[in-house]
Each structure stands twice: as structure tokens, then as C-alpha cells.
Amino acid sequence: MTTSTSAQSLWQRVTAPLSSGPTAYAFLTFYVVVCSVLLLTNPRTELSTDIVFVLFMLSMLVAYRSRVSAWFKVTLGAIALGIVLPYFGTLNPFYIDVATQAGIFTALALGLNVVVGFAGLLDLGYVAFFAVGAYAWAIFSTPQISNINPAWSPVDPIMFYPFLVIGLILGLITGVLLGLPVLRLRGDYLAIVTLGFGEVIRVVANNLDRPINVTNGSQGIRDIERPPLILVDLVRNLGVQADDNRLYQLFFYYLVLIILLLTVIVVAHLKNSRIGRAWEAIREDEVAAVAQGIPRVRMKLLAFAIGASFAGVMGVVFAAKQLFINPPTFDLLRSINILVMVILGGMGSIPGTMLGAIIVTMLDLQILPRTAAVIREAQAAGLPIPRQFDPTQYQRLFFGLLLVVMMIFRPEGLWPDERRREEQHEVEVGEEELEADKTVASTSADTGR
């Protein structure tokens, strides 16, 4: 008991000066610069780079939590994510791809967070809306479209941009169509229906190669069009020496970054509004919420539709980025993966969801495969590790364990939703907390001696 409190207060004593005041600015700048230098001077693909990369991503969260001025956070974020990371990406394309994937899934997790976290509707088929967006662009941008009607030919790649909006609308419509009949159901039943719906979409994609070949069945659709690169000459003039593939990686990175930014803003605005409050009220106590005049079904439908529309947009981006999609891309595990991001980070919490999404994607794409590689090297060097042991094979087990541990020790998530307080009050409370922390720190230090 005593050790745990003193350990905690030691932690607080170390971090308190680093998270506020002038030291915070120095610390954050130092942190980001060191990570950037380490990344840029060592652009190889190995475990140490992975660790630095994760630390680099974490710096954004540290900055977010620190009590420094908003413009400083924004500048730091813009430099780190807008300049350093893409530049690093030109040195090592693997990481820019990881970052883009993380961005796509962060946006998806934020969308699912609206449904599950804000409104409390357990949706186990969220990936279906993602599939709808992805297949929309895949079908319309490839000769698949001619199978539906021979008179139609694939749309011009520039149509990718309007298709982002079309993907959003398709997601929205699908969300409403699914939501209308099922949102009158209570929790468990809703989960089962959405689970079924997710599978239905996948199976439809799998079997819609006959009688008319729309989705090309289990073989998937390949050679999906990418939008024409805009500003390509400008970038080349800046001295970036890269072939088209590299440029596309950068392009998708920035595109995802922009969409993600918009997503965060929209979600945050919704949360701090009458709509966000209504969702939260429905989640807390449906009967009491309705007694306050909140139209239950309409509000749930809105949450469903908004969540689905984010997935629709990202589906279009995903299809164009991957160039190839097939039904297994959108299986149940993918839905569950996104749900894990939300639960791991903290349901209803925007920074938490983002953290969860980044952790899960990093584990998935980077850390587990890399650990596997390291273990294989150790095996080759003669260390007695059984051949069968390959962390990538145990990925699901690992996530399962992670969830079990989380639910036992921290059911509210890594970064639970912090109650909004009135701005004025926030300052007061903040200072009181700091004072209290200092007192605790000093008293426990005294008793320690």
C-alpha cells in the first residue's frame, strides 16, 4: 500500500513539472526532436526503429495531455505528422504504410466509437459499411462495372474525389437501412443482428459473381484505380526524388491524415452538443432519457448512420490504396478488431479510441511480426525456442489475453473519457489537483524517510 502510493507520487513528482510550465515546452520539443533525429538517421527496418517509431507516435499523446498552449500542440503535431513522418516515409516506405493503415483504422474506430461508445449500441458488423464503401469504388473504377451494364465503362480516376462523398452517402444509407428495423431491439439482439448483417455483406460480396459478375466473388477485385496524383510536379520540384508508388504512399498518407483530422473534429463537436448528450443519456438510462423528450429511435439511427458514413468514406480510400480487395478483408475478425480498439482505448473517449487504434494497428503490423523475426533469428542462432513459436500466429490469442487483462484491471479503457467541466472550473480543479499531488508527494516522501 505504502510502496504503491509512494511509487505513484514519485511518478507524479517526475511528470508534473514535465507536463506543465516552461519545462513542459522544453521537454516536448526535446522529446520530439530526439525521436525525429533517431528516426531520420536510422531509417532501417528493425526492432529498434519500431520502438522509436512507437515512441514518436506516443509523443503526440504526451503533447495532447500536457498543459501547454494549444498553438504549441498544433505546431508540434503539424511538424511531426505533417513533415517529419512523411519525410521519414520517403526514407523507409514501410513505416509510412503502417502510419496510413493506423490512420485508416483510427478513423474507423472513431466512427465505431460514435455507435458503441457514445450511443451504447453494440455493433458487431461495423466492417460491413467499410466494405460497402470499398466495393463501391472497386466496382466503379474497374471493368467490373461493365459486367453490370456493358454500356457502362469504368469512371475516370479523378472521380475518386466525388466518390469520397458517395462513399459517405452509401455508408449513411446502409446504416439507416440496417438501423431502421433493428434499432428498436435491445442490446443483445442488436449485437446479434449486426453480427449477421456484417456476415451477410461479406457473403454477398463472395457470391455476387453469378449470375452477373459484380464483385468477382472470392477472387476479389484487383487493379483498382488510384486517383491521379495532384501537385505531382510541385512535389518533384521540391526535390523529392521518388517514383509514383512512393508518391502514392505519401498521397494516401496525407489524404488519410486530412480525413482523420476532419473525423476527429466532427466527432468532438458532436460529442459536445445536444446530440452527444442525448446519446450519452440513452446509453445511461433509456427510460429516463425518453422522459426528457429525447426521441430514442431517431437518436440511435443518427449514431448508426454517422458511424457508418465514416466507414463508407474510409472504404473508398482503403480500396484505392490497397488496389485489391476481396471478401475476407471484411470478415468478422476485422469488425472485432475495430471494436477491440475502442474498448482497449476507452469507450466514448476520443483520445482513448485513437490510442487504442494506434496500439492495435502497431501490434498487428509491426511489433508482433518484428518480434517473430527476432525470435527466428534467435532460433537460427541456436537458442532453445520451439520452432512452432511464432508470435504472428498467436496474434488473436494475444489480443484476447490483452482484452481479458484489460477488463479485469482497467475496464474503463486505457484512456477513459474525462468528464467535461466548465472551462473556468477546469483551471481551478487543475491547480487544486496539482497542489494535492504535491502535498501527497511531500507527505509520503516524509513518511518514507
Next chain:
Amino acid sequence: MALLEATHITKVFGGLVAVNDVTFTVEPGSIVSVIGPNGAGKTTFFNVLTGIYKPDKGQVIFAGQDITGWRSDQIAALGMRRTFQNIRLFGNMTVLENVLIGMHVHLKASIWSIIFRSRNMVREEAKARNKAIELLDFVGIADKRNELAKNLPYGDQRRLEIARALAGDPKIILLDEPTAGMNPHETTEATQLIRRLRDERGITVILIEHDMRLVMSISERITVLDYGSKIAEGDVQAIRTNPRVIEAYLGRGAAGHAA
């Protein structure tokens, strides 16, 4: 004209007639009580009035509109608000947010103005916030507005529920046992608060209550339910001396002694 007119309301659950042919009228600006022994159907009657249950028979007319069969949220939006017997606050939200939720139907910001955080939306939110604080001040817990609702002491939770109901600018407010579980001091304070609802804000109050002292001191009319049926109705004096009421409360034989 009466503000609320419920005629021949019947609600049946399986074989149990929870509310049996009850007719009930409330004049604007009055405080009326519904009393009766446990299981008399008082809360069920409230649930029928507020749209949580649909009546099997009968008609409810509120503020000149036939609201029979309306959804609960529509009735609430029309200006009938309630509190719950077993307090139903949004426990993990702050006190202030609870009141803001009560204001939901009066906030008009469209989804677009919310997404773009338009100036109108910001202004509306600020206004709502001020009004919520004013209401919390009215019930006397404005200083606790940033606490989580679940962390409030019991009496304050009751007050918050009233503030939340007030946030909807109700014409009528239905209080389901507002002093249940309170000590005598808290009950006195609650009584004053209920009176102020009517006197200072002009809100009509319907009360379900077991505390007879409170009922007798505050009500202008009293309706007595027993086994789902209305057995008596009238002013305090009439109810106090009504033999059927005394019998329902104290059992057969007691009526003679009391009279």
C-alpha cells in the same frame, strides 16, 4: 379548462388490472396528490399519463391535445415532465449535463451547425448553460454542478431530478414519491421546494406521496387509489374524514374509530 384530463383510464397486465377506470382532472396552477396503499397502481397511472405505458382503455387530454398513445418523448416535449420513484439520473454525467439533457427539446441546433460549431450553436449552448445553472440555483445545488450525478447525496439527487424536469419548461410536473427515504428535515425542505415550483414558476404539480403530513399540508385536491380503482377524491378535509380512505389505509374497523 382543465390542463390534464384523464378519463376512464384502464391498464391491464396479464390478469392484473393495475389501473381500473380512473378518471382524473387537474386544473392549471394547482397541486394535487395521488395517494393510496402500496400496489394501488399510482406509479402505473403516472406511467400511463407520461406515455411509458399505453392505456388499454381511456383517453388522456393534455393542454388541449389528445395525447393517448403518444410516445413518451413526444409527451415530454409537449410539457409534461416527471421524476421517478427510484431516482433515475444519468449517474456518470455531471449535474449540469443532467439539466442540459432536460433541455434537449428546446435546443434547436441542427446537425450541420453542430458539426461546424456555428456561432448560433455556441450561443445557444452558452444560453442553455446559464439557464441550467439558474435552475440548479433554484433547487439549491448550483455549487455542485460539476460533480457526477451519482456522487451527490440522496436529497440532492432528488433535487437534481426536479431541476432536470424543470429544464423542459414544463406546464405540469409529476413527482413520484419525492420525499421517499428522506429524514424529516429534508422532507420539510422538499415540501418548500414543491410549493415554490407552483408559486414562483406557475407549474402545476401532481404528487404521488406516502408522507401524509406532506400530502395534507400541500395538496389542494387529493385522489385516492386502491387496487387500481379511484375510491375517493376531494380536498384535504374530505379525504381526511372519508371512511373508505381510512379503511383502505388502516383496514376494516378502523374507520369507525377514526370517525
